Amino acid sequence: MSERATPTPETDDPTHGAADTEEQPRTDDADDERPPVTTGASSVVRALEAAGVEAAFGVQGGAIMPVYDALYDSPIRHVMMAHEQGASHAADAYGVVKGEPGVCLATSGPGATNLVTGIADANMDSDAVLALTGQVPSDMVGSDAFQETDTIGVTAPITKHNYFAGDADTVGDTVGEAFALAGMGRPGPTLVDLPKDVTQGEAGREPGPARPPKTYNPQMEADEQDVKVAARAIENAEKPLLLFGGGVIKANASKTARAFAIDHGIPVVTTMPGIGSFPEDHELCLSWAGMHGTGYANMAITHTDLLIAVGTRFDDRLTGGIDSFAPEAEVLHIDIDPAEISKNIHADYPLVGDAGRVIDQVDTAMEHSPDAREWREQCGQWKEEYPMDYAAPSDEPLKPQFVVEAFDEATADDTIVTTGVGQHQMWASQYWTYREPRTWVSSHGLGTMGYGLPAAIGARLAADQMGQEDRSVVCFDGDGSFLMTMQELSVAVRENMDITVAVLNNEYIGMVRQWQDAFYEGRHMAAEYNWCPEFDRLAEAFGARGWRVDDYDQVVDAVSEALAYDGPSVIDFHVDPGENVYPMVASGAPNGKFALSEDQL
Numbered sequence: 001m002s003e004r005a006t007p008t009p010e011t012d013d014p015t016h017g018a019a020d021t022e023e024q025p026r027t028d029d030a031d032d033e034r035p036p037v038t039t040g041a042s043s044v045v046r047a048l049e050a051a052g053v054e055a056a057f058g059v060q061g062g063a064i065m066p067v068y069d070a071l072y073d074s075p076i077r078h079v080m081m082a083h084e085q086g087a088s089h090a091a092d093a094y095g096v097v098k099g100e101p102g103v104c105l106a107t108s109g110p111g112a113t114n115l116v117t118g119i120a121d122a123n124m125d126s127d128a129v130l131a132l133t134g135q136v137p138s139d140m141v142g143s144d145a146f147q148e149t150d151t152i153g154v155t156a157p158i159t160k161h162n163y164f165a166g167d168a169d170t171v172g173d174t175v176g177e178a179f180a181l182a183g184m185g186r187p188g189p190t191l192v193d194l195p196k197d198v199t200q201g202e203a204g205r206e207p208g209p210a211r212p213p214k215t216y217n218p219q220m221e222a223d224e225q226d227v228k229v230a231a232r233a234i235e236n237a238e239k240p241l242l243l244f245g246g247g248v249i250k251a252n253a254s255k256t257a258r259a260f261a262i263d264h265g266i267p268v269v270t271t272m273p274g275i276g277s278f279p280e281d282h283e284l285c286l287s288w289a290g291m292h293g294t295g296y297a298n299m300a301i302t303h304t305d306l307l308i309a310v311g312t313r314f315d316d317r318l319t320g321g322i323d324s325f326a327p328e329a330e331v332l333h334i335d336i337d338p339a340e341i342s343k344n345i346h347a348d349y350p351l352v353g354d355a356g357r358v359i360d361q362v363d364t365a366m367e368h369s370p371d372a373r374e375w376r377e378q379c380g381q382w383k384e385e386y387p388m389d390y391a392a393p394s395d396e397p398l399k400p401q402f403v404v405e406a407f408d409e410a411t412a413d414d415t416i417v418t419t420g421v422g423q424h425q426m427w428a429s430q431y432w433t434y435r436e437p438r439t440w441v442s443s444h445g446l447g448t449m450g451y452g453l454p455a456a457i458g459a460r461l462a463a464d465q466m467g468q469e470d471r472s473v474v475c476f477d478g479d480g481s482f483l484m485t486m487q488e489l490s491v492a493v494r495e496n497m498d499i500t501v502a503v504l505n506n507e508y509i510g511m512v513r514q515w516q517d518a519f520y521e522g523r524h525m526a527a528e529y530n531w532c533p534e535f536d537r538l539a540e541a542f543g544a545r546g547w548r549v550d551d552y553d554q555v556v557d558a559v560s561e562a563l564a565y566d567g568p569s570v571i572d573f574h575v576d577p578g579e580n581v582y583p584m585v586a587s588g589a590p591n592g593k594f595a596l597s598e599d600q601l
């Protein structure tokens with residue numbers, strides 16, 4: 001949530017960012033080497049370069065061709081995706097991993113509408129993405145021209161801001177502004193719609209540096225008086241609980257947040273997007289709370305007397321019933337977006353500002369830590385009482401949780417995990433121990449099936465560009481989710497990307513089947529695939545490596561062979577179709593009423 005576009009995430013320096021590109025002027029020599037800006041399209045590309053953009057994901061087409069033509073001369077690495085949805089998810093994940101806005105491109109009409117799911121996804125998760133869309137020439141707008149869609153109208157509700165470019169000379173400035181805005185303050189997707197006459201039109205000037213609009217000045221520090229009052233509340237709390245949301249990671253504030261929790265001995269739960277902000281193997285960590293969060297995180301939320309929430313929008317998957325959320329607690333809410341304060345959950349102590357800076361302010365204002373020894377012991381007891389485990393009887397099929405654990409065991413702590421949406425996503429978040437920010441890359445707010453594979457492509461490129469070629473990228477996918485975007489495997493093969501896809505194949509759209517069993521008397525309407533392709537053979541047909549695994553004794557070898565293969569690989573794990581995700585808090589129920597089996601729902 002800080003001003004950023006940082007080349008190295010987790011610097012905990014919220015002052016650098018896109019707006020600072022002005023501080024790094026190019027040398028005259030470098031200027032001389034570049035062809036002059038002659039068209040709107042070359043100005044667009046020059047603006048991207050000036051903002052430090054190193055990669056873009058997209059699909060060609062008539063109205064965006066001038067921009068692609070200008071990219072021909074650019075060092076920006078363009079990854080041609082199979083589908084524009086894949087481009088938007090890849091850009092999103094690239095941005096998450098790299099800590100700067102990801103860029104995607106599409107032509108007008110269907111190209112732009114295919115981007116929409118990824119833009120909406122980025123918007124829900126406050127991920128910084130810049131989308132550039134071609135548009136029919138300005139004088140044809142409104143005429144139902146070939147491939148004309150009102151992209152501005154369609155994307156207005158799902159972007160932080162969007163722009164209709166009107167002038168070849170200034171279009172580069174607009175693109176720079178959109179890039180800076182996407183990454184600054186509370187991040188989000190921005191879009192610039194580029195009519196063909198504007199990108200083809202003559203331009204004679206270099207775009208200026210990427211700068212957010214002058215009117216956009218997010219508050220970085222909280223009011224000092226409010227901070228003092230909040231500090232007293234923390235000192236006096238008997239059962240304080242930190243709730244770290246995705247905003248902690250976006251603000252590059254994980255180090256600061258960790259130090260605060262540890263110095264003051266305050267237990268931590270995270271939201272799902274906040275996974276990785278605090279090491280899950282730390283004794284203070286209760287992992288994530290909410291619908292499928294841990295029993296102990298949900299118990300802590302239920303009994304805390306002061307919930308210190310940082311960078312979260314209190315999504316309903318976290319809160320369950322609003323009225324029953326954290327019933328014994330006062331709420332201290334730190335967020336950079338004032339619109340989030342008391343939107344869903346009333347904040348007794350609202351602190352608006354950048355997560356890292358405000359935590360620092362509160363820390364400085366605190367005269368002593370709360371006396372939370374008994375509370376910490378209580379949280380520890382809940383961990384023992386409600387452990388995350390699963391039964392794996394030998395007469396039942398392979399359990400998906402075992403596969404997740406096997407991958408976690410076989411990979412380093414900095415491994416990046418991406419997922420589709422469904423049961424597999426929940427197991428990937430429950431049975432993997434996340435220790436670092438920006439290692440958990442998933443679709444939270446929108447819940448977009450198909451996010452996993454294109455996200456793995458974006459994550460892979462980001463890691464490679466950061467010089468982390470040895471880092472593993474693992475995508476846990478469902479059979480249903482994989483079927484939605486698996487064509488992007490062609491991209492991974494073409495670009496020789498080292499990613500491993502683990503399909504937790506239950507031959508169901510399993511999360512729907514679980515809900516049908518729990519809430520619709522087991523009527524499996526449109527939830528069962530009575531036929532599924534052989535994903536290992538399909539992978540081989542794409543030019544990737546493929547394995548099929550049915551039994552426990554095949555898991556370890558397949559995992560290590562797939563990880564060792566330097567290129568895209570797919571393991572089709574045939575897992576127990578009847579396995580369910582627990583714990584589960586039913587929609588709208590109190591967090592403390594989590595079920596551990598179907599009969600408790």
Ligand SMILES: Cc1ncc(C[n+]2csc(CCOP(=O)(O)OP(=O)(O)O)c2C)c(N)n1
Pocket residue numbers: 420421422423424425447448449450477478479480481482504506508509510511512
């Ligand atoms: C694009 C999209 N369509 C529909 C849904 C509704 N939905 C949520 S989970 C789910 C099942 C996912 O099935 P699969 O990917 O096989 O994963 P599983 O639950 O079996 O692990 C569906 C259909 C969704 N989240 N996204």
